[in-house]
């Protein structure tokens with residue numbers, strides 16, 4: 001539905017759905033055991049080679065220059081099967097978007113070398129924090145040769161995986177923050193073990209400590225908040241699409257199970273209470289897909305107020321996904337709670353994704369502030 | 375202004391006074407000693423949380439992520455050392471005889487620190503309560519004394535309840551559904567006992583328990599009239615453990631598969647079967663349902679208390695976070711919206727607690743707590759030395775007459791209205807407390823953002839643990855239907871449940 005009638009988008013829709021079905025679904029439960037089982041590097045490499053990481057990047061920077069609709073289509077399909085990969089794509093793309101917003105495309109080019117292994121091309125980014133909301137942040141100092149960063153960054157997504165990280169830092173004693181790109185292999189960087197988290201197990205995050213680490217300023221000093229907000233305006237729709245993908249996956253599994261599971265002498269789908277739960281799920285999905293389609297259109301055509309469409313979509317669909325995946329487990333009864341089925345993972349992942357780009361209540365207030373300001 | 379008969383008529387109109395004012399009716403009848411005792415129980419639980427659970431719960435959960443085969447024996451032994459497995463066993467059976475409602479407050483406390491640990495202790499009493507519901511006094515005495523002996527010799531003796539089967543979860547909890555279901559655990563009557571064949575799944579504490587109260591059926595075409603309740607000991611020939619489930623949460627409390635292959639259970643371990651039911655006033659089917667209701671009316675209040683514990687755990691983590699964390703320039707606790715969210719969470723906890731407490735009052739008036747809460751009984755058992763009680767009562771319990779007497783009084787003595795009232799309240803406490811548990815977890819994680827996602831901050835575990843509460847002891851959907859059946863449908867002869 002999100003792809004609409006656009007031929008190119010339909011192809012992308014098909015390709016990403018097929019990739020997800022073939023590459024992600026069969027090993028979903030195994031991949032989710034990370035860090036207690038190997039990381040799914042071959043799948044990541046394949047996804048990278050299929051340009052899923054470059055949907056928003058302009059062609060001149062080596063991307064495919066599609067809009068957020070394309071990225072939303074990709075993420076929707078991927079997250080239907082396994083949102084960990086979705087989290088990796090989202091994080092990397094969010095970092096790219098900040099670099100683009102800061103007119104620092106050159107830094108992307110420096111990192112993205114066509115023949116390098118995938119992890120060397122990825123950018124880690126603290127996707128679950130809005131830097132404007134947090135108190136403790138790394139600080140930077142100006143040196144003759146550039147900038148030196150020190151301090152801690154909590155929950156750096158892809159921290160132990162990517163070769164570079166985009167991070168916010170403050171100039172000691174001042175308001176506002178700036179973004180810096182650092183090399184995670186540089187001297188002075190220490191990276192924790194993968195942080196065990198609620199969901200997205202195969203999209204690992206780590207705590208990072210910096211001591212006098214050299215960093216490249218991204219855009220202008222103290223403009224970090226503006227870049228972050230610009231990124232959030234655009235990336236909120238793909239964020240919503242991830243949650244919608246999870247919803248669709250949860251619904252499909254619940255529907256299939258309800259047709260095969262018998263209780264009280266009939267398929268449980270034939271108990272009207274179960275049917276009602278499935279109907280509620282279907283309504284939520286239908287509404288979410290319509291919202292995302294409309295929001296994609298608004299963002300890609302930069303319609304008046306497109307930013308509000310984008311942010312409202314994320315807030316409401318992420319919340320809907322939390323409710324829906326709870327029901328998704330419920331329809332399966334006891335087996336829904338078990339790791340052998342996808343439902344428990346979707347429940348965790350949906351809640352995890354609700355924290356994307358900062359505290360959900362703060363994002364709601366920000367949305368409202370922007371709305372009434374205009 | 376109003377005559378006596380009018381008062382009777384009006385208070386019998388829906389909602390009936392007796393259905394909705396259990397606490398008011400119960401409070402004056404309760405022994406005062408229960409308050410002091412309950413205070414003590416809460417204090418013990420808090421001390422245990424501080425000294426045993428909080429320092430270890432997250433590490434155990436992580437260990438289980440890494441190695442789902444691990445069994446938390448250390449914890450099981452610790453709880454045994456603290457005397458938790460006998461705390462709510464009546465003194466005449468060798469236990470400590472704490473009042474039953476205090477267990478709900480206890481599991482709320484423990485559940486606020488770790489639901490898996492609360493379940494591990496609570497499920498032992500689910501097993502015991504199921505055994506008690508058969509009123510087979512000799513077996514009750516035997517198993518309870520085994521548990522007490524296990525405490526003395528520091529070898530935990532736990533009891534599980536095994537009713538769920540691969541093809542029947544909801545169906546085994548409701549006799550209106552059982553006969554249409556795919557029930558396969560067969561108890562064949564042979565000389566001197568039963569031969570059991572079949573599989574039970576998702577059995578909490580399975581691998582950790584010494585005794586298992588197993589419900590099988592002597593005629594699979596008509597399970598509702600042929601329930602056989604058996605006490606099966608770990609190690610019995612023909613009985614083995616299968617897989618341990620890989621669960622999303624409550625990892626510290628294993629859910630086990632129990633496999634029975636030509637497993638012989640002697641007659642002296644049969645707690646109840648169709649033959650024993652003969653002579654009771656209700657039909658076999660209604661007696662089986664009464665037994666289920668009798669157990670679940672009490673234990674579902676306990677699950678409501680788990681839900682309250684989850685709601686509290688989530689609230690406490692979020693409150694701590696809000697009081698320490700600066701968000702957008704000021705402490706989160708000083709954002710007005712966060713204050714309202716915390717107030718909402720606090721209210722949710724209070725509502726959930728009131729609901730399970732009211733269910734306990736109902737059980738005290740009409741259900742499984744009734745006998746022990748009568749003032750003379752309560753004080754008699756409280757102040758009589760345990761040794762004396764054992765000497766006097768233990769030999770009596772072996773007499774079949776005692777079982778007969780207790781069954782007559784407890785089973786035949788309970789009216790249909792009383793069964794419905796307690797069962798309906800049990801369901802109400804279960805689904806409202808557990809839905810509230812999940813609600814507070816969601817709110818906590820929303821307030822905490824990234825910090826809420828991390829295992830080391832403790833919030834995400836509560837959400838994973840809490841989700842189970844909406845499923846076991848009957849899904850919340852089944853419990854809504856049971857509430858309808860027990861507290862609403864009675865007034866409408868045209869209402870049909872489980873047959874749409």
Ligand SMILES: Cc1cc2nc3c(=O)[nH]c(=O)nc-3n(C[C@H](O)[C@H](O)[C@H](O)COP(=O)(O)OP(=O)(O)OC[C@H]3O[C@@H](n4cnc5c(N)ncnc54)[C@H](O)[C@@H]3O)c2cc1C
Nearest residue numbers: 263271330331333334537538543544576578847848849851
């Ligand atoms: C971790 C865990 C521990 C457990 N511990 C124990 C234990 O110690 N002992 C024990 O015996 N059992 C235990 N259980 C089993 C538990 O009680 C069952 O899982 C529960 O009763 C639901 O049964 P089911 O899983 O078979 O779901 P199903 O009965 O298959 O239900 C699937 C879905 O269909 C719905 N449904 C089914 N029938 C109807 C109907 N008639 N009308 C409307 N909707 C319907 C349900 O609400 C649910 O949404 C445990 C389960 C788990 C997951």
